[in-house]
Amino acid sequence: MTTTTQQPLITNVTGGVGDSPMRPDGAQKTRGEFAYSSDLWADDMLWGATLRSPHPYARVKGLDITEALKLPGVHAVLTHEDVPDNIYGLEHPDQPVLAVDIVRYQGEPVAIVAADHPETARRAADRIVVDYEVLTPVTDAEAAMRPDAPVLHPAHEGGNIVRHAPIRFGEENPVADVVVTGEYTVGMQDQAFLGPESGLAVPAEDGGVDLYIATQWLHADQRQLTKALAMPEDKVRLHLAGVGGAFGAREDLSMQVHACLLALHTRKPVKIVYGREESFFGHVHRHPALMRYEHGATRDGDLVYVKAEIILDGGAYASTTAAVTGNAATLGAGPYRVPNVRIDGYGVYTNNPPCGAMRGFGAVQACFAYESQMDKLAAALDMDPVDLRIRNAAERGTVMPTGQVIDSPAPVAELLELVRAKPLPAIPTGPRDLRELPGGVSNTTHGEGVVRGVGYGVGIKNVGFSEGFDDYSTARVRLEVIAGEPVVSVHTAAAEVGQGLVTLKAQIARTELGVQRVQIQPSNTFVGSAGSSSASRQSYVTGGAVRAACEEVRAGVLELAAARGFAATGLAGGKVVSATNEVLADLVDVLGDEVVERTVEWRHRPTAPLDPVTGQGFAHVQYAFAAHRAVVDVDVELGLVRVVELACAQDVGRAMNPDAVLGQIQGGSAQGLGLAVMEEIQVVDGVVRNPSFTDYLIPTVLDMPPMTIDVLERADPHAPYGLRGVGEPPTLSSTPAIAAAIRAATGLALSRVPVRPEHIVGA
Amino acid sequence: MRVNVEVNGEQRTADDVWPGESLLYVLRERLGLPGAKNACEQGECGSCTVYLDGTPVCACLVAAGQVEGRSVRTVEGLGSAEELDPVQDAFVRTGAVQCGFCTPGLVVAAHDLVHRKPDASDAEIREALAGNLCRCTGYEKILDAVRMAAVAVKEQRS
Ligand code: FES
Numbered sequence: 001m002t003t004t005t006q007q008p009l010i011t012n013v014t015g016g017v018g019d020s021p022m023r024p025d026g027a028q029k030t031r032g033e034f035a036y037s038s039d040l041w042a043d044d045m046l047w048g049a050t051l052r053s054p055h056p057y058a059r060v061k062g063l064d065i066t067e068a069l070k071l072p073g074v075h076a077v078l079t080h081e082d083v084p085d086n087i088y089g090l091e092h093p094d095q096p097v098l099a100v101d102i103v104r105y106q107g108e109p110v111a112i113v114a115a116d117h118p119e120t121a122r123r124a125a126d127r128i129v130v131d132y133e134v135l136t137p138v139t140d141a142e143a144a145m146r147p148d149a150p151v152l153h154p155a156h157e158g159g160n161i162v163r164h165a166p167i168r169f170g171e172e173n174p175v176a177d178v179v180v181t182g183e184y185t186v187g188m189q190d191q192a193f194l195g196p197e198s199g200l201a202v203p204a205e206d207g208g209v210d211l212y213i214a215t216q217w218l219h220a221d222q223r224q225l226t227k228a229l230a231m232p233e234d235k236v237r238l239h240l241a242g243v244g245g246a247f248g249a250r251e252d253l254s255m256q257v258h259a260c261l262l263a264l265h266t267r268k269p270v271k272i273v274y275g276r277e278e279s280f281f282g283h284v285h286r287h288p289a290l291m292r293y294e295h296g297a298t299r300d301g302d303l304v305y306v307k308a309e310i311i312l313d314g315g316a317y318a319s320t321t322a323a324v325t326g327n328a329a330t331l332g333a334g335p336y337r338v339p340n341v342r343i344d345g346y347g348v349y350t351n352n353p354p355c356g357a358m359r360g361f362g363a364v365q366a367c368f369a370y371e372s373q374m375d376k377l378a379a380a381l382d383m384d385p386v387d388l389r390i391r392n393a394a395e396r397g398t399v400m401p402t403g404q405v406i407d408s409p410a411p412v413a414e415l416l417e418l419v420r421a422k423p424l425p426a427i428p429t430g431p432r433d434l435r436e437l438p439g440g441v442s443n444t445t446h447g448e449g450v451v452r453g454v455g456y457g458v459g460i461k462n463v464g465f466s467e468g469f470d471d472y473s474t475a476r477v478r479l480e481v482i483a484g485e486p487v488v489s490v491h492t493a494a495a496e497v498g499q500g501l502v503t504l505k506a507q508i509a510r511t512e513l514g515v516q517r518v519q520i521q522p523s524n525t526f527v528g529s530a531g532s533s534s535a536s537r538q539s540y541v542t543g544g545a546v547r548a549a550c551e552e553v554r555a556g557v558l559e560l561a562a563a564r565g566f567a568a569t570g571l572a573g574g575k576v577v578s579a580t581n582e583v584l585a586d587l588v589d590v591l592g593d594e595v596v597e598r599t600v601e602w603r604h605r606p607t608a609p610l611d612p613v614t615g616q617g618f619a620h621v622q623y624a625f626a627a628h629r630a631v632v633d634v635d636v637e638l639g640l641v642r643v644v645e646l647a648c649a650q651d652v653g654r655a656m657n658p659d660a661v662l663g664q665i666q667g668g669s670a671q672g673l674g675l676a677v678m679e680e681i682q683v684v685d686g687v688v689r690n691p692s693f694t695d696y697l698i699p700t701v702l703d704m705p706p707m708t709i710d711v712l713e714r715a716d717p718h719a720p721y722g723l724r725g726v727g728e729p730p731t732l733s734s735t736p737a738i739a740a741a742i743r744a745a746t747g748l749a750l751s752r753v754p755v756r757p758e759h760i761v762g763a
Numbered sequence: 764m765r766v767n768v769e770v771n772g773e774q775r776t777a778d779d780v781w782p783g784e785s786l787l788y789v790l791r792e793r794l795g796l797p798g799a800k801n802a803c804e805q806g807e808c809g810s811c812t813v814y815l816d817g818t819p820v821c822a823c824l825v826a827a828g829q830v831e832g833r834s835v836r837t838v839e840g841l842g843s844a845e846e847l848d849p850v851q852d853a854f855v856r857t858g859a860v861q862c863g864f865c866t867p868g869l870v871v872a873a874h875d876l877v878h879r880k881p882d883a884s885d886a887e888i889r890e891a892l893a894g895n896l897c898r899c900t901g902y903e904k905i906l907d908a909v910r911m912a913a914v915a916v917k918e919q920r921s
Pocket residue numbers: 800801802803804805806807808809810811812821822823824
């Protein structure tokens with residue numbers, strides 16, 4: 001028996017675009033019956049374990065697996081010698097599947113084991129003897145850029161600089177009345193999805209392998225797997241298992257190749273499940289950033305220029321560092337009209353943990369810096385910080401620092417007005433409930449030393465893959481009569497990671513085909529690529545593909561109708577209808593035994609690469625905006641912060657599923673709150689000090705305040721249904737809004753997030 | 764070793780259990796009940812919450828041997844095949860489920876709360892669920908779900 005058989009999801013029978021039907025997988029998830037990648041099981045299955053480097057930088061001088069192989073219950077111990085093609089990477093292949101002669105970060109995989117019990121596998125891994133010659137790690141990104149720094153990837157041109165993204169816009173030496181400068185840092189944030197990296201690889205009779213996996217992009221995994229395993233595409237089949245959150249951390253491979261190698265080697269199914277500690281080493285993190293900014297403005301508060309240097313620590317391997325750097329640079333001046341911009345973004349190799357995609361993808365770091373600068377500028381001008389932002393707010397028609405004109409609504413000023421207009425929560429008087437004070441039931445204050453502060457932030461995020469990437473999705477839609485009713489089946493390879501894409505695909509099918517019953521087929525590589533569930537892009541791109549496929553199916557049905565003598569122009573309510581919505585026939589009768597199936601590959605309008613010298617170009621397909629107001633209480637004596645309320649306003653173009661939109665805004669805001677006041681992977685000399693939920697804190701229900709949310713729907717004429725990507729913008733602006741609120745409460749400059757107690761009391 | 768335990772009203776036996784295995788491992792890997800989740804296995808996230816003799820516990824922190832002769836109720840034991848428990852139903856209806864990895868643990872914790880204290884204030888709900896991490900929802904809709912479930916439980920009682 002295996003638990004890998006995948007069934008289609010049967011959706012509710014109502015709910016089109018703009019409604020909020022319940023999730024088709026919701027009941028299974030609440031019952032504990034939804035099969036996540038760590039829940040899978042097969043007869044005779046083995047467990048995999050990974051031996052990782054304890055050192056951030058070392059030469060591997062010897063590797064002895066003899067003792068590991070002797071342990072009863074061990075079926076295989078594999079090293080780099082067993083990997084057909086050992087180099088992989090999402091954008092730039094620069095990473096070994098298993099280390100060869102050098103390890104470049106703490107936690108780098110060195111060997112893998114399969115055994116009949118997970119504990120046996122771990123003990124066997126412990127018996128592998130590795131002879132390391134420890135080297136001095138390069139841990140400072142700025143130092144790594146200097147010509148005298150040790151070169152970590154000799155094959156890479158440009159020393160340790162993965163990418164330099166320059167933006168040159170307007171005059172070179174503009175002059176301003178008022179100038180403010182600042183240096184800002186952002187700590188390393190972890191995606192901290194709850195479902196650990198895991199999957200089950202099942203060897204197949206044809207010599208291939210079936211991998212059941214939690215990922216964000218099945219086809220990117222497949223592409224890297226076929227290369228590493230040196231096997232043709234039809235022999236490496238991927239099936240999406242239940243995904244317990246992603247947030248960018250599942251874009252790169254983790255245990256995929258390892259599980260397949262072990263399964264192919266042992267001819268048995270192999271399951272690998274990371275524990276929480278291993279998970280901290282098993283995926284990339286948000287790039288820590290060092291950002292130097294200079295803003296110049298007229299005395300009236302018009303921005304004259306922005307100059308910035310943004311250094312992103314990419315860690316040991318490239319992952320998506322180049323794209324993250326491009327985002328930070330192109331969006332680095334914020335959602336403002338700035339006539340002169342000079343930005344240099346750098347993504348850098350070090351021996352720190354590899355960094356790559358996390359919700360917000362380079363735009364988060366820049367937003368903290370430019371919004372902190374806007375507050376500083378407002379103070380220098382003696383202006384209200386929201387007024388200053390509104391005065392300079394981007395709008396439709398604004399030219400971005402890349403020369404790209406914003407060609408759809410950009411209601412930045414309106415979003416700021418909305419959050420500002422929300423009534424402020426009352427400042428409580430009299431005895432206070434401990435649970436509502438900083439420090440909570442730790443009973444650190446009854447209100448003494450507690451000061452309230454209010455702060456604002458607004459951000460800009462690109463939607464979809466940028467800079468000329470061929471960004472597309474594929475949808476197969478099938479319409480037929482089953483048991484006397486018309487039924488639509490939707491098949492894509494898109495990863496449902498929690499966001500609700502399964503619900504949305506059914507809503508689109510229902511709207512486009514006027515049919516109630518919709519089945520969502522399991523996502524796998526038996527249909528073309530859907531691209532990644534990242535960059536806030538799936539509603540846009542896979543949504544666009546599903547709609548396009550539905551349109552072709554509809555055209556096919558209308559041809560059938562015409563052949564049967566009906567001059568039908570549309571489908572509605574299970575009928576074929578005329579241009580005046582007159583019912584002409586039942587869809588069931590028109591279809592008869594026919595199956596209408598269409599597969600469509602759908603692309604958004606193309607973007608263009610940036611000019612490598614000036615950073616000019618039509619780089620982004622769509623921009624998205626959100627604004628936050630944060631209200632905080634700070635215990636200024638102990639440095640403890642409690643966020644009292646968050647107000648958010650976001651333009652989503654079209655709320656395809658209003659409840660899901662709120663869920664994205666609430667969840668995204670929470671991750672921004674985490675970055676503002678608690679979340680940081682502490683890396684000392686390349687070594688992670690807090691790889692656990694005991695020491696890496698994410699917001700609990702006590703940390704997350706009530707939110708008020710305004711959703712604007714200003715249609716983007718270029719996007720399907722006018723929609724705008726939703727997932728990332730709220731993660732951008734909550735962080736600077738909270739930091740600004742803490743500054744307002746304390747009067748401190750606070751140039752670093754997360755803000756820690758010692759930044760408040762030790763300052 | 765052998766472990767005998769009542770799970771969701773049924774007597775179950777697990778053989779060849781290693782002394783180091785947790786209740787969570789036995790449920791998930793030996794008894795075919797993967798509902799309780801494994802988000803941290805460090806007692807920090809609550810995703811593995813089950814009832815042990817009627818009290819919610821983190822199954823990852825309970826050694827398998829400790830449950831000998833005792834009674835466990837997991838998320839699979841709430842509601843019935845035909846009908847969701849009101850707490851489960853409220854989680855689906857309010858949109859409190861995104862990836863859902865936190866959901867089984869939260870459902871058990873919320874089930875305990877709304878039966879113990881159907882009149883819980885928001886502050887009390889937050890306190891009761893403070894041991895359950897969710898990374899997707901920002902908790903707002905989870906609070907909605909608990910409030911809705913509490914109403915349903917009160918209606919059931921009256
Ligand atoms: S898995 Fe038990 S508390 Fe996290």
